[in-house]
Amino acid sequence: MNKWFALTGLYLVQGLPHGFFGQAMPVLLRQQGLDLALIGMLSVVSLPWALKFLWAPLLDRFALKRGEYRRSWILAMNYSAAAVLLLLASQPLAVWTESGLFLPLGLLLLLNTLIATQDIATDAMAVENIEPARRGLANGIQVAGYRSGMIIAGGLLVSLYGVIGWHWALWLLAGLMVLGTLPLWLFKPRAHLVSREPLWPQWLGFFRLKDAGLWILLLLVYKLGDAFGTPMIRPLLSDAGVSLEQLGVLMGTTGFLAGLFGALLGGWLVTRLGRQATLLAFLLAEALALLSYLGIDGMAGALQKDWLHIYLAVIVEHLAGGLGTAALFTVMMDRCRAHCEAGDYALQSCLVIISGMIAGSLSGFSARALGYDGHFVVAALLTLLPLVLVWALIKRRAFVLQRDF
Numbered sequence: 001m002n003k004w005f006a007l008t009g010l011y012l013v014q015g016l017p018h019g020f021f022g023q024a025m026p027v028l029l030r031q032q033g034l035d036l037a038l039i040g041m042l043s044v045v046s047l048p049w050a051l052k053f054l055w056a057p058l059l060d061r062f063a064l065k066r067g068e069y070r071r072s073w074i075l076a077m078n079y080s081a082a083a084v085l086l087l088l089a090s091q092p093l094a095v096w097t098e099s100g101l102f103l104p105l106g107l108l109l110l111l112n113t114l115i116a117t118q119d120i121a122t123d124a125m126a127v128e129n130i131e132p133a134r135r136g137l138a139n140g141i142q143v144a145g146y147r148s149g150m151i152i153a154g155g156l157l158v159s160l161y162g163v164i165g166w167h168w169a170l171w172l173l174a175g176l177m178v179l180g181t182l183p184l185w186l187f188k189p190r191a192h193l194v195s196r197e198p199l200w201p202q203w204l205g206f207f208r209l210k211d212a213g214l215w216i217l218l219l220l221v222y223k224l225g226d227a228f229g230t231p232m233i234r235p236l237l238s239d240a241g242v243s244l245e246q247l248g249v250l251m252g253t254t255g256f257l258a259g260l261f262g263a264l265l266g267g268w269l270v271t272r273l274g275r276q277a278t279l280l281a282f283l284l285a286e287a288l289a290l291l292s293y294l295g296i297d298g299m300a301g302a303l304q305k306d307w308l309h310i311y312l313a314v315i316v317e318h319l320a321g322g323l324g325t326a327a328l329f330t331v332m333m334d335r336c337r338a339h340c341e342a343g344d345y346a347l348q349s350c351l352v353i354i355s356g357m358i359a360g361s362l363s364g365f366s367a368r369a370l371g372y373d374g375h376f377v378v379a380a381l382l383t384l385l386p387l388v389l390v391w392a393l394i395k396r397r398a399f400v401l402q403r404d405f
Helices: 002-031 036-054 069-089 102-129 132-179 199-208 212-221 224-239 244-273 275-291 307-335 341-384 386-395
Strands: none
Touching (some): 002 036, 002 069, 002 102, 002 132, 036 102, 036 341, 069 102, 069 132, 102 132, 132 244, 199 212, 199 341, 212 341, 212 386, 224 244, 224 307, 244 275, 244 307, 275 307, 275 386, 307 341, 341 386
């Protein structure tokens, strides 16, 4: 039981900085009078999440405390991240931005590097300590924990910001970062076995696994339709006349809660129905969910909006997104080799992230050229493309576990 509390706390911690800085920082910087072009540079601070595969193999080889390969990295990264938050809290935001955005950007980049490294070690610990039959549940907890952290920091903490201010908000955030690690002190992870094979040849061995080409292609496209379609949801709703306050309730509360439930439900269904069935079924669910946004564009200028349609679309799409993520992350765990859990899982997750970033960057061009309805139809079709790959991998028995537990 201790391992479940430990994992929940650690994944929740990862969502805290993203929730607070993703929701509040652009607004706070704009209030300081910073140029929009500079504020747009905030996206740079997410780079460590896409590049963490570069240093992830090192966590399979080196421990910061003798014999504690996973826990030593997790605790060191988490407490270092809390220290960065306290450093940011030491001066008013106006002081940090006096000479531009480069210093706070650098600190936020460091913060994300620390949290991304904590994520590498946490994912590896989960792969090593969760038996295959329960990995679906573990990934439901992973996604739900992260979303909960985003809700706490991006919802509750941001809503209190006007009362407590910059200093107290960051002190509370740092305190929550430390509290989230407490269950880990009560859990002793399984010993990590270090390989004697040279580091980089061992890491490259992932590309020599059976059906590696098909597998990598699946990682690149499984969430492609979702990543391509969803960036245009907020612009669609805004253009349909949904106010900023209403968007906050729709996406920040209703959507997040639906996604949290979808992740937990997805993890449970993976355990009950198996990897193959859920990978196929959840793609169909995501495609139908994206199509639920059709027709909302026509509400622009209407005195009476079809709020039932809008709420159902947001709930169904977030629910389906949580389902698909839980299923994909489960088979990514299965694909990790013994001795290489940190490197293998980080590589796979980075492929998903990079693919999603590219797809998301093209979504605006699609919506402008095709209109919102055409855009979501294309996104749904892209969501269905991986069905062929999943079926091909099923026929090749690629979802049979790669290792004994």
